[in-house]
Amino acid sequence: xxxxxxxxxxxxxxxxxxxxxxxxxxLPERRRPVSGKCFSVEDRGAYxxxxxTLDLNGIExxxxxxxxxxxxxxxxxVVVFNHCHGGMYDLGKDELLKGWPGLKSYPxxxxxxxxSVLAIDAWNFGDRSGRDETVLFKELIWKGQxxxxxxxxxxxxxxxxxxxxxxxxxxxxxxIGTSMGSTMAWxxxxxxxxxxxxxxxxxxxxxxxxxxxxxxxxxGIYYYVPSLLEHFDTASINAxxxxxxHLSLAGNYDILTPPAGLDKIDARLKQxxxxxxxxxxxxxxxxxxxxxxxxxMQYEAIEFLKKHL
Numbered sequence: 001x002x003x004x005x006x007x008x009x010x011x012x013x014x015x016x017x018x019x020x021x022x023x024x025x026x027l028p029e030r031r032r033p034v035s036g037k038c039f040s041v042e043d044r045g046a047y048x049x050x051x052x053t054l055d056l057n058g059i060e061x062x063x064x065x066x067x068x069x070x071x072x073x074x075x076x077x078v079v080v081f082n083h084c085h086g087g088m089y090d091l092g093k094d095e096l097l098k099g100w101p102g103l104k105s106y107p108x109x110x111x112x113x114x115x116s117v118l119a120i121d122a123w124n125f126g127d128r129s130g131r132d133e134t135v136l137f138k139e140l141i142w143k144g145q146x147x148x149x150x151x152x153x154x155x156x157x158x159x160x161x162x163x164x165x166x167x168x169x170x171x172x173x174x175x176i177g178t179s180m181g182s183t184m185a186w187x188x189x190x191x192x193x194x195x196x197x198x199x200x201x202x203x204x205x206x207x208x209x210x211x212x213x214x215x216x217x218x219x220g221i222y223y224y225v226p227s228l229l230e231h232f233d234t235a236s237i238n239a240x241x242x243x244x245x246h247l248s249l250a251g252n253y254d255i256l257t258p259p260a261g262l263d264k265i266d267a268r269l270k271q272x273x274x275x276x277x278x279x280x281x282x283x284x285x286x287x288x289x290x291x292x293x294x295x296x297m298q299y300e301a302i303e304f305l306k307k308h309l
Contacts, residue, residue: 005275006275006276006277009275009276013239013240013242016232016236016240017190017191017240019231020190020191020231020232020237020240021191023146023149023225023226023227023228023231023232024146024148024149024150024152024153024225025140025144025145025146025149025150025225025226026143026144026145027145027149027150027153028057028058028059028153029058030156032057032058032157034054034055034056034157034160034161034164035054035055035161035164036052036053036054036055036064036161036164037052037053037054038050038051038052038066039051039052039053043070044107046069046070046107046108046111046112047067047068047069047070047107047108047111048067048068048069048070049065049066049067049097049107050065050066050067050068051063051064051065052064052065052066054120054158054161056120056153056154056157056158056160056161057150057153057154057157059150060128062120062121062128062154062158063092063093063120063121063126063127063128064093064118064119064120064121064158065093065096065097065117065118065119066116066117066118067096067107067110067111067116067117067118067119068111068116068117068167069110069111069112069114069115069116070111072114072167075166075167075168075169076114076115076116076167076168076169077114077115077116077169077172077173077174077309078115078116078117078118078162078168078169078170078172078173078174079110079115079116079117079118079173079174079175079176079305079309080117080118080119080155080158080159080162080173080174080175080176080185080188080195081093081095081096081106081117081118081119081175081176081177081181082119082122082155082175082176082177082180082181082182082184082185082188083095083096083119083121083122083125083126083177083180083181084177084178084179084180084181085125085179085180085220085222086179086180087220089124089125089126089129089133090125090126090129091125091126092121092122092125092126092127092128092129093119093120093121093125093126094126095119095181096117096119100293102294102295103293103295103298104295104298109302110302110305113302113305113306115174115305115309116167116168118158118161118162120154120155120158122151122154122155122180122184123136123147123150123151123154123222124136124147124222133147133220133221133222134221137221137222141226146225146226147221147222148222148223148224148225149225151184151222152184152187152188152191155184155187155188156188156191156192159173159188159192159194159195163194170194171196172196172309173194173195173196173197173309174195174196174197174198174199174305174308174309175188175189175195175197175198175199176198176199176200176201176301176305177199177200177201178201178202178203178293179201179202179203179256179291180203180220180222180223181201181203182200182201182202182203182204183200183203183205183223185198185199185200186198186200186204186237186238186241186246186248187237189240189241189244189246190237190238190240190241191240193244195241195244196244196245196308196309197244197245197246197247197304197305197308197309198241198244198245198246198247199246199247199248199249199301199304199305200246200247200248200249201248201249201293201297201301202249202250202251202254202256202257202291202292202293202297203256203257204234204238204248204250204257204262204265204284205219205234205256205257205258205261206233206234206235206257206258206260206261206262206264206265207228207229207233207234208229208233208261209258209260209261209264210256210258210261212258212260213255213258215255215256215258218255218256219256234261234265235264235265235268235269236268238265238269239268239269239272242269242272242273242275242276242278242281242282243273243276243277243278243281244281245281245304245307245308246269246281246282246283247283247284247285247300247301247304248283248284248285249285249286249287249293249297249300249301250262250284250285250286250287251286251287251288251289251290251291251292252286252287252288252289253288253289253290254289254290254291255290255291256291257291262284262286265284266284269282269284270282281308283304285297285300
């Protein structure tokens, strides 16, 4: 009986997954082939850095970094690193290399664990920057497209690219990000079951609580998906990740993640993971801090990936 119930949960998830994907506007063909070109290889001591240009969407090329530990002959687990927003349009995927004050280098830490890392520039960031985000959003809406939808699509197709590589173990894919990258991490894990482990940092935002606290302007216009709240809330999207491993790290003083919303999401996900018999795979840790990643948060994130990936 328990097995039948779990089968029903999986079927329910897949139906919801299709509906959620359908809200992301007019997207390129989901099954279109992908390819990548490496134009630079750099030895950085602990790891090798490949600079890539990926063909993911058939609209515009996607610059990317692929980092792999040195002297590894076997296939490696891989972490999809999602960069933040913060109005830093020039930064993009370079967040992976430049890091933040007080935090360890993610490439160094992941390389020690034998993990590879893929980071792409999201629409309008890094080597894809130069357009006004609001203008881009308006243009896309006129064309029946959603900026966040195109961003999520690229992230899903980035996993398709990983599947073309001979040096990646596609059974062991994780994803991580802070702020906008956090939101991308849980959307990506919700929509793509190839993601085995999800770590989101400082952006597990309950939409209704954000409205109640009048915090909508804290998130950029990219964040908003037409009609989303008619069908989903944050907890129901994140429930699509269950029973896979999911760690969320949040600040109790973060105005982008109202505490009451965190309580609501935590209760709902505890219930869903219990239904799957995987209560240990959902973890929410909260800190007395605002919208920032601390060294302790980073430590917990790396340890979680080390344990589950």
